[in-house]
Amino acid sequence: MGTFSRAAFLAVGSELLRTPRLDTNSLFVASQLAACGVEMTEKRCIGDDTQAIANAVSELLSRADLVVVSGGLGPTADDVTREGVAAALGRKLHLDEELLARLQERYRRLGRSMPSIAARMAFLVEGAEVLPNPRGTAPGQWLEVGARAVVLLPGVPEELQTIFALHVLPRIGGKPILVRTLKVAGRFESEVEQRVSHLYHRFGREKVTILAGRGTVELVLYAETSSELEAMEHAFTEVLGEDIFGRDDVTLPQVVLDALKSRGWMLATAESCTGGMVGSALTQVPGASEAYLGGVVAYANAVKVRVLGVSEELLATKGAVSREVAEAMALGACALGAQCGLAITGIAGPTGGTAEKPVGTVHVAVATPSQLQHRHFRFGGSRQTVRELAANFALDLLRRVLGGKA
Amino acid sequence: MGTFSRAAFLAVGSELLRTPRLDTNSLFVASQLAACGVEMTEKRCIGDDTQAIANAVSELLSRADLVVVSGGLGPTADDVTREGVAAALGRKLHLDEELLARLQERYRRLGRSMPSIAARMAFLVEGAEVLPNPRGTAPGQWLEVGARAVVLLPGVPEELQTIFALHVLPRIGGKPILVRTLKVAGRFESEVEQRVSHLYHRFGREKVTILAGRGTVELVLYAETSSELEAMEHAFTEVLGEDIFGRDDVTLPQVVLDALKSRGWMLATAESCTGGMVGSALTQVPGASEAYLGGVVAYANAVKVRVLGVSEELLATKGAVSREVAEAMALGACALGAQCGLAITGIAGPTGGTAEKPVGTVHVAVATPSQLQHRHFRFGGSRQTVRELAANFALDLLRRVLGGKA
Numbered sequence: 001m002g003t004f005s006r007a008a009f010l011a012v013g014s015e016l017l018r019t020p021r022l023d024t025n026s027l028f029v030a031s032q033l034a035a036c037g038v039e040m041t042e043k044r045c046i047g048d049d050t051q052a053i054a055n056a057v058s059e060l061l062s063r064a065d066l067v068v069v070s071g072g073l074g075p076t077a078d079d080v081t082r083e084g085v086a087a088a089l090g091r092k093l094h095l096d097e098e099l100l101a102r103l104q105e106r107y108r109r110l111g112r113s114m115p116s117i118a119a120r121m122a123f124l125v126e127g128a129e130v131l132p133n134p135r136g137t138a139p140g141q142w143l144e145v146g147a148r149a150v151v152l153l154p155g156v157p158e159e160l161q162t163i164f165a166l167h168v169l170p171r172i173g174g175k176p177i178l179v180r181t182l183k184v185a186g187r188f189e190s191e192v193e194q195r196v197s198h199l200y201h202r203f204g205r206e207k208v209t210i211l212a213g214r215g216t217v218e219l220v221l222y223a224e225t226s227s228e229l230e231a232m233e234h235a236f237t238e239v240l241g242e243d244i245f246g247r248d249d250v251t252l253p254q255v256v257l258d259a260l261k262s263r264g265w266m267l268a269t270a271e272s273c274t275g276g277m278v279g280s281a282l283t284q285v286p287g288a289s290e291a292y293l294g295g296v297v298a299y300a301n302a303v304k305v306r307v308l309g310v311s312e313e314l315l316a317t318k319g320a321v322s323r324e325v326a327e328a329m330a331l332g333a334c335a336l337g338a339q340c341g342l343a344i345t346g347i348a349g350p351t352g353g354t355a356e357k358p359v360g361t362v363h364v365a366v367a368t369p370s371q372l373q374h375r376h377f378r379f380g381g382s383r384q385t386v387r388e389l390a391a392n393f394a395l396d397l398l399r400r401v402l403g404g405k406a
Numbered sequence: 407m408g409t410f411s412r413a414a415f416l417a418v419g420s421e422l423l424r425t426p427r428l429d430t431n432s433l434f435v436a437s438q439l440a441a442c443g444v445e446m447t448e449k450r451c452i453g454d455d456t457q458a459i460a461n462a463v464s465e466l467l468s469r470a471d472l473v474v475v476s477g478g479l480g481p482t483a484d485d486v487t488r489e490g491v492a493a494a495l496g497r498k499l500h501l502d503e504e505l506l507a508r509l510q511e512r513y514r515r516l517g518r519s520m521p522s523i524a525a526r527m528a529f530l531v532e533g534a535e536v537l538p539n540p541r542g543t544a545p546g547q548w549l550e551v552g553a554r555a556v557v558l559l560p561g562v563p564e565e566l567q568t569i570f571a572l573h574v575l576p577r578i579g580g581k582p583i584l585v586r587t588l589k590v591a592g593r594f595e596s597e598v599e600q601r602v603s604h605l606y607h608r609f610g611r612e613k614v615t616i617l618a619g620r621g622t623v624e625l626v627l628y629a630e631t632s633s634e635l636e637a638m639e640h641a642f643t644e645v646l647g648e649d650i651f652g653r654d655d656v657t658l659p660q661v662v663l664d665a666l667k668s669r670g671w672m673l674a675t676a677e678s679c680t681g682g683m684v685g686s687a688l689t690q691v692p693g694a695s696e697a698y699l700g701g702v703v704a705y706a707n708a709v710k711v712r713v714l715g716v717s718e719e720l721l722a723t724k725g726a727v728s729r730e731v732a733e734a735m736a737l738g739a740c741a742l743g744a745q746c747g748l749a750i751t752g753i754a755g756p757t758g759g760t761a762e763k764p765v766g767t768v769h770v771a772v773a774t775p776s777q778l779q780h781r782h783f784r785f786g787g788s789r790q791t792v793r794e795l796a797a798n799f800a801l802d803l804l805r806r807v808l809g810g811k812a
Contacts, residue, residue, distance in 0.1 A: 017446045019615050019626060020433050027426050040423045042458065044450045052448065059465055209425050220425060269682075269703065275689025276675075276682025279703040283681025286756055286789060294709040297675065297685040299700035302743050307702070307713060337708050350692055383692060 003173035004038045004149070008064035010056050012072035012081050013155060014047040025070045025153075025160050032164060034179065036172050038066060048072055053084025057150060061088070065148045066172070071155030073138040075118045081152055082123055082141075089145060091126035095119070099130060099139065106137060125152075131167040135159045142171065177222055178229045182236055183246045184217040186396035192217045195239050203232050214385055215392025216252060245399055252395050253281045253288075259402035260291035260340065265368075267398075268338035269295030270308055270329040272320065273346040273362065277391040293338045298329060298345075308332025319357070321345050323374050326363035334367050340402075341367040344394045346377075348386045360386050364394040366401045373401050409579035410444045410555070414470035416462050418478035418487050419561060420453040431476045431559075431566050438570060440585065442578050444472060454478055459490025463556060467494070471554045472578070477561030479544040481524045487558055488529055488547075495551060497532035501525070505536060505545065512543060531558075537573040541565045548577065583628055584635045588642055589652045590623040592802035598623045601645055609638050620791055621798025622658060651805055658801050659687045659694075665808035666697035666746065671774075673804075674744035675701030676714055676735035678726065679752040679768065683797040699744045704735060704751075714738025725763070727751050729780050732769035740773050746808075747773040750800045752783075754792045766792050770800040772807045779807050 009030070011023035023045055030040040041064055046052045053072070060067045072081030086093050100122035107114040121138045124130065131140030131151075136159040141152040151168055153160045184192055189212035196219065200208055209220040219236060223229035237244060245255050260267050269278050269292075276297045282288050296307045301320055304310040310328040318324040326343045333341030346362030353359035360379040365372065375397050379389045415436070417429035429451055436446040447470055452458045459478070466473045478487030492499050506528035513520040527544045530536065537546030537557075542565040547558040557574055559566045590598055595618035602625065606614055609627075617624040625642060629635035643650060651661050666673050675684050681703055688698045702713050707726055710716040716734040724730040732749045739747030752768030759765035766785040771778065781803050785795045 015615060015617075017436060017449065018440070019617055020437070021617065022428050022430070022433070024428070027428070030423060031426070034424070042450065042452050042462075043423065044448065046448050055469070056448075063461070209421060211425055211427065266706075268709075271682070271685075272700075273689070274686070275694070275698075276677070276685030276701075276703065279677075279682030279705070280680070280686050283679070283703075283705060283754075284790060284793070288681070289705060292681075292705055294678075294703040294705035295682075296702055296713070297682060297689075297700040299685070299689060299695060299698055300672075300743075303674075303700040306742060336712060337706075348689075384690060387690070 004066040006041050006064045007033050007038050007066040007068060008041060008060040009043040010053075010060060010067065010069045011043070011045045011155070012048060012053060012069060012084075013045070014078070016045040017047055023070070025155065025157055028157070028161055029068050029164065032169065033066075033172070034177050036169070037177050038172060048078040048080055050080045050084045050087060053081055054087035057085055057088035061145060061148060061150065067148075067150045068168075069150065069152050070160055073121065073140075073152060073154050075115070075120045075138075077117075079120065082120075082125060085143070085150060085152060086125045089125065089143065089150070093123045093125060096122050096124045096130070099124065103137065128152075131163050133159055133163055134166070135162050139163075140167065142167070177224065178226060180221045180223075180229055180233055181248050182219045182221065182233065182240070182244050183250065183252075184219065184240055184243045185215060185245045185252055185399065186393060187217060187243050188212075189217050192219070192240070192243070196236060199232075199235050199239065202235065207232070213392070214388035215396070242400065242403065245396070251285070252392060252399065253285050256395050256399050256402065257282065257285055257288055257291045259399060263339075263402065265291065265339035266293045266337070267291060267340045267342060268293045268333035268336045270298050270333040270341065270343040271295065272298050272304070272329070272344060273348045274344050274387050274391045274394070275299060277387060278342065278344065278394060281391060281395070293336060295333055295336070304329060304332075309335060321347055321357055321361055321363060323363050323365070323376065326365035327367070327372055327374055330365040330367035330372065339369055340398070341365075342394055342398050343367075344390050346386065346390050348383045348390075350383060362386070362390045362393075364390070364397050366398050368401060371401070373397065410472040412447045412470045413439050413444050413472040413474060414447060414466040415449040416459075416466060416473065416475045417449070417451045417561070418454060418459060418475060418490075419451070420484070422451040423453055429476070431561065431563055434563070434567055435474050435476075435570065438575065439472075439578070440583050442575070443583050444578060454484040454486055456486045456490045456493060459487055460493035463491055463494035467551060467554060467556065473554075473556045474559065474574075475556065476559050476566055479527065479546075479558060479560050481521070481526050481544075483523075485526065488526075488531060491549070491556060491558060492531045495531065495549065495556070499529045499531060502528050502530045502536070505530065509543065534558075537569050539565055539569055540572070541568050545569075546573065548573070583630065584632060586627045586629075586635055586639055587654050588625045588627065588639065588646070588650050589656065589658075590625065590646055590649045591621060591651045591658055591805065592799060593623060593649050594618075595623050598625070598646070598649070602642060605638075605641050605645065608641065613638070619798070620794035621802070648806065648809065651802070657691070658798060658805065659691050662801050662805050662808065663688065663691055663694055663697045665805060669745075669808065671697065671745035672699045672743070673697055673746045673748060674699045674739035674742045676704050676739040676747065676749040677701065678704050678710070678735070678750060679754045680750050680793050680797045680800070681705060683793060684748065684750065684800060687797065687801070699742060701739055701742070710735060710738075715741060727753055727763055727767055727769060729769050729771070729782065732771035733773070733778055733780055736771040736773035736778065745775055746804070747771075748800055748804050749773075750796050752792065752796050754789045754796075756789060768792070768796045768799075770796070770803050772804050774807060777807070779803065
């Protein structure tokens with residue numbers, strides 16, 4: 001085991017160059033390494049080509065002390081990561097009899113005889129330690145090169161993640177970087193950035209990363225000690241207050257569902273322009289049924305009238321995209337048997353806008369046993385952007401109402 | 407203008423290494439280049455570091471004849487792509503007076519005076535041609551290095567794409583590769599792969615890429631001539647038949663909405679475990695309102711009873727996840743005022759499964775004026791996977807019913 005500071009990642013696979021498929025293994029590895037104080041300084045994708053792999057590993061090993069290679073460890077002829085890495089290190093490949101026996105045993109357990117090509121997976125680069133793969137066939141390999149190391153991992157994310165957690169992390173030393181993510185909703189990135197910019201100076205610009213979603217903003221804080229992290233979190237929380245809905249892995253739908261559960265309320269939704277996005281996001285949370293009753297996708301006005309009881313006169317006089325209709329929809333959602341109703345109606349575009357109600361106009365309403373809250377937005381961007389902003393700002397309005405802060 | 411065959415892509419930006427943000431510019435550039443017969447052979451992400459940029463550009467230029475660099479062209483101190491590329495090529499940077507005047511003019515039009523740091527964007531690498539940026543401030547740069555070229559483009563996707571289309575494509579020669587994507591639904595990847603594997607041998611394994619989604623599979627065919635592409639498409643279509651729902655950029659919701667429109671039918675949805683995902687996917691298509699009425703997120707049984715008219719007895723005797731309830735939900739959806747009803751009920755997990763109805767059990771039903779169709783699935787995977795599979799297999803059942811092939 002060594003102590004590493006600079007890591008590089010190499011994803012092998014022609015599909016990463018020829019198709020719209022993106023490597024996401026590097027994200028997992030980077031975040032795991034960061035937690036050990038190891039910085040990812042470079043990542044690459046190359047095709048299934050022995051010479052290209054050899055070149056890349058040589059170059060990366062000249063600059064990083066830990067090189068993580070994913071993919072190209074399977075049994076087929078285009079899986080040439082073993083050969084490429086051996087070439088880069090000037091080492092030989094040899095058939096490991098014990099590994100071969102384990103592969104044969106694995107196939108036997110699956111009730112199949114091992115195809116002859118599968119023996120390729122039993123070849124090790126000289127000096128490699130085998131990293132067993134409990135979730136698949138191809139094992140990983142750990143190679144020390146002086147004080148540096150090269151790790152070979154399969155490209156299937158769940159296999160890579162399991163081997164990394166079980167066998168790579170224990171081999172990595174270093175001082176952990178502490179990371180805290182503060183999650184903000186109901187504000188735009190530029191607004192958040194402006195309010196916290198003085199804190200960049202105070203703590204150091206490189207200690208804060210701001211990431212904009214559609215309707216949510218994440219502030220990622222990096223610190224070397226827990227007291228530093230606490231001071232940072234305290235300062236950012238003081239500035240952003242109730243705009244922060246949670247920390248780290250928490251999601252806005254989770255927060256909303258938890259707030260509903262703590263009141264013992266059920267929620268019903270009435271969605272027009274978002275067409276089910278809020279329901280879909282809420283039901284992605286396991287156990288959503290404890291606080292989410294369901295709702296209505298009131299895309300056509302006929303559904304607003306028939307299922308939600310919105311009056312035809314209101315629709316005719318105020319229009320479907322109006323405060324009054326949003327409020328009537330929220331009340332209609334409650335009437336499905338919920339204490340709380342959330343309604344969204346808007347113009348997502350690209351057509352359907354008018355001078356008075358341009359594309360991006362969205363009305364949101366929340367009804368509870370004691371109040372009826374409304375907000376009105378004019379979002380910019382594509383149809384999908386307007387819809388995602390509408391869904392997230394609506395969930396955030398509900399969060400604030402449930403927190404007594406709307 | 408040269409003729410290029412091998413391209414490499416370099417994304418510059420520390421956020422691409424330190425945060426979960428992925429570079430997607432390389433996907434756009436790779437597909438555009440492929441259409442010109444230029445193959446992407448490598449892509450990399452590195453941080454905002456002059457030396458790292460210089461190393462990467464030197465290495466890439468030794469292997470590729472076209473190097474596309476994105477990001478790091480802005481005005482701030484960490485935008486050092488210009489410096490890194492100049493170092494790699496052994497060239498100087500110089501202030502371009504004409505470019506500076508254009509930048510000042512741009513700020514004037516926006517009603518602001520140009521901040522002094524913005525002058526950084528007027529520096530050119532010796533020998534560069536300016537690639538004007540109609541959508542932003544930082545221009546691109548085109549640099550010839552013998553018969554090879556390095557292109558610098560801003561990292562903002564819409565700016566990069568515009569400059570690429572206007573100023574890079576016209577400078578690239580080569581023989582286009584023809585690409586056709588066949589889109590399959592209602593089948594799993596392994597099944598599709600098995601059925602088409604003999605065609606891999608016939609046309610060449612490297613001419614076909616298979617991409618699995620959740621409930622859809624894409625076959626990407628590459629050819630050098632249109633007659634070759636036609637022959638490939640014909641052969642794959644013969645094998646896959648009605649499992650192919652469309653080509654190239656078409657989506658399953660679009661195909662379903664078009665089939666509804668051609669019959670003059672309106673659709674209503676009744677979603678339980680998918681919680682609005684089908685409604686959300688349908689309403690993502692502009693003009694969905696011509697064929698989609700809306701629907702019900704019938705998450706709780708109370709909503710199934712109250713809004714969809716499912717009988718309490720049926721729920722008690724058959725269970726919410728059953729053929730009978732799915733069919734009753736589809737009929738209940740029609741009763742909202744639609745000719746066609748689509749219903750989904752299932753157990754997405756992670757809890758809620760039983761021996762008889764394990765997690766992943768999903769019932770789908772389609773009702774039309776003349777028929778009632780049902781299908782039953784047992785999907786594997788996470789909650790989100792089960793939900794996405796359920797939504798796509800449900801849309802596909804509807805597609806087949808509308809096409810008269812279910």
